Amino acid sequence: MQDPFDQKKSQILKDIYDSEGPDASPKGTIDELCIPIMELINTNKDMVTTSSCSGRVSVFVEGSKGDYQDKNGVKIGAKGDGGHWLFVTHDENEVPNWWIDKSLVFNTSAATREGLRDDTRYILYKFEPLILHVKCRNRETAQKLYTTAMGCGFRESGIGTNNLVGIRISIKLDVPIGLYDASTEKCHMFMAEDYLSVLTKLSLDRFKENRRKLQQLYDAIEHSLKEDSPTKKESKQERANRMMEEGLARRETVRLRKQQEKELKQKLADAAVSN
Amino acid sequence: MQDPFDQKKSQILKDIYDSEGPDASPKGTIDELCIPIMELINTNKDMVTTSSCSGRVSVFVEGSKGDYQDKNGVKIGAKGDGGHWLFVTHDENEVPNWWIDKSLVFNTSAATREGLRDDTRYILYKFEPLILHVKCRNRETAQKLYTTAMGCGFRESGIGTNNLVGIRISIKLDVPIGLYDASTEKCHMFMAEDYLSVLTKLSLDRFKENRRKLQQLYDAIEHSLKEDSPTKKESKQERANRMMEEGLARRETVRLRKQQEKELKQKLADAAVSN
Numbered sequence: 001m002q003d004p005f006d007q008k009k010s011q012i013l014k015d016i017y018d019s020e021g022p023d024a025s026p027k028g029t030i031d032e033l034c035i036p037i038m039e040l041i042n043t044n045k046d047m048v049t050t051s052s053c054s055g056r057v058s059v060f061v062e063g064s065k066g067d068y069q070d071k072n073g074v075k076i077g078a079k080g081d082g083g084h085w086l087f088v089t090h091d092e093n094e095v096p097n098w099w100i101d102k103s104l105v106f107n108t109s110a111a112t113r114e115g116l117r118d119d120t121r122y123i124l125y126k127f128e129p130l131i132l133h134v135k136c137r138n139r140e141t142a143q144k145l146y147t148t149a150m151g152c153g154f155r156e157s158g159i160g161t162n163n164l165v166g167i168r169i170s171i172k173l174d175v176p177i178g179l180y181d182a183s184t185e186k187c188h189m190f191m192a193e194d195y196l197s198v199l200t201k202l203s204l205d206r207f208k209e210n211r212r213k214l215q216q217l218y219d220a221i222e223h224s225l226k227e228d229s230p231t232k233k234e235s236k237q238e239r240a241n242r243m244m245e246e247g248l249a250r251r252e253t254v255r256l257r258k259q260q261e262k263e264l265k266q267k268l269a270d271a272a273v274s275n
Numbered sequence: 276m277q278d279p280f281d282q283k284k285s286q287i288l289k290d291i292y293d294s295e296g297p298d299a300s301p302k303g304t305i306d307e308l309c310i311p312i313m314e315l316i317n318t319n320k321d322m323v324t325t326s327s328c329s330g331r332v333s334v335f336v337e338g339s340k341g342d343y344q345d346k347n348g349v350k351i352g353a354k355g356d357g358g359h360w361l362f363v364t365h366d367e368n369e370v371p372n373w374w375i376d377k378s379l380v381f382n383t384s385a386a387t388r389e390g391l392r393d394d395t396r397y398i399l400y401k402f403e404p405l406i407l408h409v410k411c412r413n414r415e416t417a418q419k420l421y422t423t424a425m426g427c428g429f430r431e432s433g434i435g436t437n438n439l440v441g442i443r444i445s446i447k448l449d450v451p452i453g454l455y456d457a458s459t460e461k462c463h464m465f466m467a468e469d470y471l472s473v474l475t476k477l478s479l480d481r482f483k484e485n486r487r488k489l490q491q492l493y494d495a496i497e498h499s500l501k502e503d504s505p506t507k508k509e510s511k512q513e514r515a516n517r518m519m520e521e522g523l524a525r526r527e528t529v530r531l532r533k534q535q536e537k538e539l540k541q542k543l544a545d546a547a548v549s550n
Contacts, residue, residue, distance in 0.1 A: 076446060076484055109469055116476045139414075143436060150435070158433005158441055160425070161418060166433055171351060174449040176477050190473055191466040194384055198465055201391045202451050209351055 005137045009048040012135075031055075031090050033211065037132070037218045039243050044225055046137040047145065050164065055129050055210045057095050057203050059086040061180045061187070065119040082182065086123065092207040096200050099193070108178065108188035121180040123187055127173035127203045129210045130217075136163040148224050152217045169213055171206050175199065280412045284323040287410075306330075306365050308486065312407070312493045319500055321412040322420065325439065330404045330485045332370050332478050334361040336455045336462070340394040357457065361398065367482040371475050374468070383453065383463035396455040398462055402448035402478045404485045405492075411438040423499050427492045444488055446481050450474065 002010075031054035038049045063080025087098045136142040142163040149157040149167045156168035177196070178189040189196075277285075306329035313324045338355025362373045411417040417438040424432040424442045431443035452471070453464040464471075 076480060109467070116473065118480075122477070147436060156431055156433075156441075156443060158421075158431075158435060160433060161422060166431075168431060172447065172449045173451070174447045175451070176448070176473060190470050192384070195465050198391065198451060202397070205351060205393075 005046075005135075008135070009042075012048050012050060013042065033090075033214065034130075034132070036243065037214065037221070040218060040222060040225070040239075041134055043239065044141075044228075046141040048135050050133045050135050052132045053128070053130065054090055054214070055127070055207060056088060056090045057092075057098075058088040058126050058128070059098070059177070060084075060124045060126070061086060062121045062124070064182070065121065082121075086187070092204055095203050095207075098200075099196050102187065104178070104187045104189050104193075106189045106191070106193050108190055116179075121182065122176045123178040123180055123189075125173065125175040125177045125199055127171070127206045129169050129171040129206065130167070130214050132167040134165045134167070136165060139163055144224065145221070148220050149217060152220050153213060154217065167217070169210075171209055171213070173199065173202060173206065280321075280410075283410070284317075287323050287325060288317065308365075308489065309405075309407070312489065312496070315493060315497060315500070316409055319416075319503075321416040323410050325408045325410050327407045328403070328405065329365055329489070330402070330482060331363060331365045332367075332373075333363040333401050333403070334373070334452070335359075335399045335401070336361060337396045337399070339457070340396065357396075361462070367479055370478050370482075371472075373475075374471050377462065379453070379462050379464050379468075381464045381466070381468050383465055391454075396457065397451045398453040398455055398464075400448065400450040400452045400474055402446070402481045404444050404446040404481065405442070405489055407442040409440045409442070411440060414438055419499065420496070423495050424492060427495050428488060429492065442492070444485075446484055446488070448474065448477060448481065 031052065033054035034052040038052060041047050041049050061082075061084050062076075063083030065080065086102060089095060089098070134145060136145060142159050142165050145165050145167075146157055146159050149165070154167050154169045156170055157166060158168075159165050177191070177199075178187050180187055306327065308329035309327040313327060316322050316324050336357075336359050337351075338358030340355065361377060364370060364373070409420060411420060417434050417440050420440050420442075421432055421434050424440070429442050429444045431445055432441060433443075434440050452466070452474075453462050455462055
């Protein structure tokens with residue numbers, strides 16, 4: 001009978017690389033930036049990656065807070081009734097000018113405009129950095145991975161139950177940029193449009209720092225794995241070759257799928273126009 | 276001989292309540308809001324609180340980034356050369372109008388003003404929520420405390436090495452509000468003054484939510500401790516009485532010390548004027 005950890009690991013890897021789609025996340029694909037570190041971790045027989053996000057920018061409209069008084073507190077950044085994303089991306093190239101075509105209203109004098117009631121629905125701009133969850137076979141492996149991550153400055157990391165290590169860092173942006181008027185469905189920004197360019201610049205800085213930290217973590221984990229078992233591991237070149245081949249194959253699959261989806265959407269759009 | 280954990284716990288409690296000062300932190304006193312939960316946790320023989328912050332608002336000027344090109348990345352929110360706090364408080368009552376008398380310049384068109392170079396020094400406004408570290412005697416206690424915290428929505432909690440549990444939640448604000456011109460020593464805000472009122476309102480909302488979560492955590496830990504040892508524990512009334520007495524005594528000590536410091540400062544100021 002297969003060891004329970006090995007069984008779980010096979011299942012997770014199968015789900016990741018399943019023919020139905022490379023990932024169960026709503027986005028549908030694993031962030032490309034995460035693939036090398038995931039593959040590195042998964043080469044070790046005592047670890048398996050369970051979820052990851054390479055970092056993202058999102059703009060979120062809070063849901064209705066009409067019933068906040070029935071609860072014991074103020075709902076902050078909650079989805080609730082009518083909460084929705086204005087924008088979300090894992091690709092830094094998509095960040096500049098994200099606000100074009102969103103019909104935003106700038107320079108709203110918020111404090112005077114409606115007095116910022118407790119049920120005001122804010123629009124929140126966020127940069128969230130890399131987060132990685134790794135299930136380990138035993139406590140020793142979990143502790144070692146945790147220590148490696150902390151040593152690279154992932155200071156908000158921690159071990160949960162069942163030797164699941166959460167690797168977290170605090171390179172963030174969490175900015176209230178406007179308020180949502182549900183009666184007109186307009187987004188009123190608290191500041192001038194050029195502040196969104198400031199946020200773009202600061203987000204790109206954070207994407208860059210995030211990539212640097214990811215690389216640092218990759219190198220530290222690689223070094224730590226080598227220390228563990230110098231003989232059992234592939235050589236650097238062997239691994240590089242294997243990963244390149246696997247990665248190319250996987251990316252080709254994703255590219256084909258995206259192209260098919262695009263063609264399907266185009267067909268649906270054409271059909272809608274001709275009806 | 277005393278058990279190592281008990282020895283460590285005695286030392287930590289001694290340091291906290293030492294006659295030299297109730298806490299080793301730069302602020303000099305333990306946040307009042309944290310005292311009840313610290314005392315609750317410390318009644319349990321298998322846990323001791325090692326550090327805590329009940330939540331705070333801070334405004335920080337980044338240090339000089341002159342040498343950023345020598346490093347591998349962009350320094351973000353780093354102290355560096357000349358980094359300093361414009362404002363910091365754990366007391367929500369001090370947040371409104373924190374910017375008065377800081378000679379801030381508003382409505383700076385940042386993106387056009389100097390093109391946001393890589394070495395631009397930003398001014399960052401932050402709300403940071405409750406954080407609590409608890410050292411546990413053994414893994415079981417650590418796991419149980421972790422599970423309790425996660426169950427209350429402290430989703431960024433984790434267990435570190437030596438059964439140290441970090442209890443963290445993500446109610447945050449992390450807002451670039453301006454840039455610092457070192458040549459003139461002026462702080463240029465990216466937006467109008469009324470945006471700082473917006474941030475005040477949002478910070479007060481977060482202080483409120485933070486208090487609610489702290490109470491929820493307190494109740495859950497209390498419940499969990501009762502489950503552990505229904506006979507060994509004090510009754511709710513006994514504990515309430517004891518904590519009130521201890522708390523009053525401690526607060527009186529802190530109050531007296533603050534008053535003495537104030538009188539001393541006044542004397543020094545008077546002496547400076549008369550010289």
